Amino acid sequence: MTPRKPPKAEHTRELILTTALHLFVAHGYFATSVHDIRRAADLSIGSIYHHFSSKEAIARALYDELMARMTELVASASSEHKSSRLRGWSVAEQLCQAAQQEPEKVKFNLHARHHEFLPEAPPICSSRPFELMQEIVRDGIASGEIRPMDPIAASLALFGGVIRLIQMCLDDVLQQPATSYLEEVWEASWRGISS
Amino acid sequence: MTPRKPPKAEHTRELILTTALHLFVAHGYFATSVHDIRRAADLSIGSIYHHFSSKEAIARALYDELMARMTELVASASSEHKSSRLRGWSVAEQLCQAAQQEPEKVKFNLHARHHEFLPEAPPICSSRPFELMQEIVRDGIASGEIRPMDPIAASLALFGGVIRLIQMCLDDVLQQPATSYLEEVWEASWRGISS
DNA sequence: GTCTATAATTTGATAGAC
């Protein structure tokens, strides 16, 4: 029976998160003060602290939301197919598209050194999305689709290039959009570990 | 005719750099205050500001020194051989060893978001070491050792897994030391792009 | 829920004795 929050409040909350994400990604968490967020969002300090108990709480809300989003993206891409090859490709494709369409959100997930400002955050490599990638590779080895080898080594060889591609895309050091390199990187990576 | 600096002063300078590196890597640049460095190095504020004009200058000295070191490492490894395969392997091996033997120095190079505190620093992907890796791949394509493909895609596929391996090693999320995965990752990556 | 005013710390950096 909890009534919906009034739209205004929800809007303010979203505005704070969007603005903070923008500034955190552009200048980093520590170089962004609460007053910077206040100014950019055209709000008051009081309003911000009404919605979030601290600057760290803003970062934590972003972290939780964006990590959940990325986890779901990877999980749903992976579950669309049965073979490891197609599952892996689907994950690579979705991540690459996300990096192009919502670069700031992916940047916050992939680039930020979360543990520097969120002590409880695990290193990104041990987060769910990366566990899922390892699972795909493990299944592929078990089914014989991927040659017998250390699953960690196989996972690095298969997804390492794609992740580097996304990182470079997010750093704006590529001439072409990331998707235009993706197929070639993926094919080479897959060739390297397939039976 | 410039006389050598007295050893005491040189020692203090090194002490500041070593301590700062340790703290920067452990807690990040912004979470480390000059007073933290002072305390950990058992020096005075005055002594630190005698050797460096600002906190940023300490970070810049570290950046310049460590990036030069990494550049030399990659360049010398690359120049030891003629074939792209051996040059690439040598680079991968040296980087991996460095990550295990001097993790803090490599962490500062690879993990830190330099442009957040050193405005003039270029993104890591466009630094010399990464340019050299691309050069190795380009030469390999030209000589026919590597199949004809986009050199950027080839470079990502070849070194992406190794770099991810080093990143994971630095995050302490591997059971085994990095070198024990290296050969398998490298062989798979090379197989993917070799003619 | 949103605002302004302000408190309490911490920060990077300087001055000047020794």
Next chain:
DNA sequence: GTCTATCAAATTATAGAC
């Protein structure tokens, strides 16, 4: 070259009116 004492500015966060 190293030290202590200190400053000015910025930061996170709170109080209390509306």
